[in-house]
Amino acid sequence: MSTAGKYLSLFFTNMRLNIASAMEYRFSFWSQVLFMILNDALLLFFWWVFFANFHAVRGWEFSHILLLYALSCGSYGLACTFAGNSLRLGEIIAKGELDFYLLLPVDPLFNLLTARMEVHALGDLVFALILAPLTLGWNPPGLAMFLVMLICGGLVLTGFWTMVGCLSFFWGHNQGFASVVQEAVVMFAMYPDHIFTGIVRSLLFTIIPAGFVTYLPVSLLRDFSWLKLAVLLAVALGFTLAARGLFALGARKYESGNLMVTRL
Amino acid sequence: MIKAAKYLFVARTSLTGKLVYFWDLLGRSVFFLLVLLIFDQLWRASLPGSSIDFSRTQLIWYLVMTEIITLSTPGGYTLGVDEDIKSGNIAYLLNRTCNYPLFMLGRYWGVSLASMLINLGLGCCAALIMVGPPTLVPASLPLLVLTLILAVTLKFFLTLLISLTAFWVEESRPFHWIYSKLIFTVGGLFVPLEFFPDWLQDLARILPFNLTVYAPARLLVDWDPQFFGAVILRQILWLGAVALLAQYIFRQGVIKLNVHGG
Numbered sequence: 294m295s296t297a298g299k300y301l302s303l304f305f306t307n308m309r310l311n312i313a314s315a316m317e318y319r320f321s322f323w324s325q326v327l328f329m330i331l332n333d334a335l336l337l338f339f340w341w342v343f344f345a346n347f348h349a350v351r352g353w354e355f356s357h358i359l360l361l362y363a364l365s366c367g368s369y370g371l372a373c374t375f376a377g378n379s380l381r382l383g384e385i386i387a388k389g390e391l392d393f394y395l396l397l398p399v400d401p402l403f404n405l406l407t408a409r410m411e412v413h414a415l416g417d418l419v420f421a422l423i424l425a426p427l428t429l430g431w432n433p434p435g436l437a438m439f440l441v442m443l444i445c446g447g448l449v450l451t452g453f454w455t456m457v458g459c460l461s462f463f464w465g466h467n468q469g470f471a472s473v474v475q476e477a478v479v480m481f482a483m484y485p486d487h488i489f490t491g492i493v494r495s496l497l498f499t500i501i502p503a504g505f506v507t508y509l510p511v512s513l514l515r516d517f518s519w520l521k522l523a524v525l526l527a528v529a530l531g532f533t534l535a536a537r538g539l540f541a542l543g544a545r546k547y548e549s550g551n552l553m554v555t556r557l
Numbered sequence: 558m559i560k561a562a563k564y565l566f567v568a569r570t571s572l573t574g575k576l577v578y579f580w581d582l583l584g585r586s587v588f589f590l591l592v593l594l595i596f597d598q599l600w601r602a603s604l605p606g607s608s609i610d611f612s613r614t615q616l617i618w619y620l621v622m623t624e625i626i627t628l629s630t631p632g633g634y635t636l637g638v639d640e641d642i643k644s645g646n647i648a649y650l651l652n653r654t655c656n657y658p659l660f661m662l663g664r665y666w667g668v669s670l671a672s673m674l675i676n677l678g679l680g681c682c683a684a685l686i687m688v689g690p691p692t693l694v695p696a697s698l699p700l701l702v703l704t705l706i707l708a709v710t711l712k713f714f715l716t717l718l719i720s721l722t723a724f725w726v727e728e729s730r731p732f733h734w735i736y737s738k739l740i741f742t743v744g745g746l747f748v749p750l751e752f753f754p755d756w757l758q759d760l761a762r763i764l765p766f767n768l769t770v771y772a773p774a775r776l777l778v779d780w781d782p783q784f785f786g787a788v789i790l791r792q793i794l795w796l797g798a799v800a801l802l803a804q805y806i807f808r809q810g811v812i813k814l815n816v817h818g819g
């Protein structure tokens with residue numbers, strides 16, 4: 294089997310096991326998914342109230358916010374569904390639980406990230422897929438572009454969260470810092486970029502890459518340009534490679550906790 | 558008196574335990590600063606030229622108060638009740654010579670107070686830099702603190718009510734999400750209820766959620782003795798009703814726990 298086939302097979306096996314494990318508690322599974330959809334819908338409440346009082350903010354209207362939410366929820370949902378351990382990587386490293394993955398004859402980072410699925414994130418993904426046609430209309434090329442944007446956003450988030458988690462190789466426990474930085478990127482991604490100015494705006498396209506999760510994709514969907522698309526694809530690839538590089542560098546410093554771990 | 562001292566001791570122990578991790582608490586408060594930063598930018602971009610009755614100073618200080626209450630107090634799973642019930646740990650806690658809901662209230666206040674002190678310091682510094690001081694009536698401060706205490710306690714009992722559903726359902730987390738969103742929406746977390754359409758304002762004012770965040774924050778930025786009187790009365794009534802209901806549901810839950818063998 295080719296390498297790509299082998300990893301595709303591993304990916305689907307992990308997904309199948311994750312879903313089977315989650316479906317063991319059916320009420321829990323469906324309630325988490327359905328309530329997350331409701332949760333996301335209620336998040337739009339603030340903007341609904343906001344635009345009832347202000348007609349627009351620096352060119353952004355409610356329809357643009359819907360697109361922003363579809364992209365942010367979708368990217369988050371994609372990252373947490375298919376790479377659920379990216380948010381927990383720091384904890385796994387600090388606790389010395391990495392041994393299990395290092396001993397297997399497959400890429401440890403790929404296996405580790407895909408080995409867990411956040412069930413509630415499926416709700417985010419479904420919410421995004423419901424919202425997209427409502428905001429973009431029944432427009433197949435636009436919807437196809439939306440899916441590409443989601444994949445890019447998901448890769449940027451996974452890569453960024455992985456890099457933050459990898460800092461545990463060098464700093465040890467950093468859960469407090471990691472959770473703030475990980476939440477910050479999602480939080481900033483849910484507000485229109487036009488309200489941010491100066492240094493804050495620069496940070497959103499560098500240290501906290503919210504700009505590549507929603508701002509650039511929204512801009513692309515509103516006004517397509519090949520250059521913007523190329524930049525977004527390059528950034529998504531860059532974050533993925535940088536995360537892999539940092540993990541490989543950090544793994545050299547990893548010290549086993551001699552912990553007996555059972556994956557159930 | 559002795560009974561109250563017991564729960565105060567629980568609160569003091571939790572407070573001391575939490576303050577040991579001062580730097581960790583401070584690190585977590587960065588999130589609070591980010592929220593303030595985002596809203597400062599949002600109000601800067603949208604308020605000029607609008608007909609909103611609130612100034613940027615008022616809206617930022619309003620947010621400082623609402624966020625201090627929501628970010629400092631344990632909500633949902635972090636309260637620990639759901640986990641106690643699901644793990645069976647509650648069986649050990651029931652053997653203690655104390656009332657479990659009040660024991661948790663003591664713990665909740667201890668943990669909340671530690672975070673509140675830090676968030677208060679940070680929030681005030683950030684708001685002073687962003688918009689300057691609020692227009693305060695000095696004589697209103699003790700009354701504001703009283704409203705705040707009642708708001709935080711009411712929030713505890715509302716959270717407890719949801720956590721106690723863990724006696725009956727295998728996953729209570731989704732109910733906590735919805736509750737947090739009710740605080741976010743009809744509770745007036747980000748904007749005062751005056752921003753809402755009239756019909757929604759009326760609905761929000763009937764529900765208890767606005768008494769946990771909106772009411773204290775509204776009094777901070779726009780002190781009104783008449784409004785204070787109405788708020789305090791409703792807070793006491795809701796607190797009494799929700800606390801009694803929580804005790805009743807807890808007892809029913811314990812019976813259910815015994816049926817299953819504990």
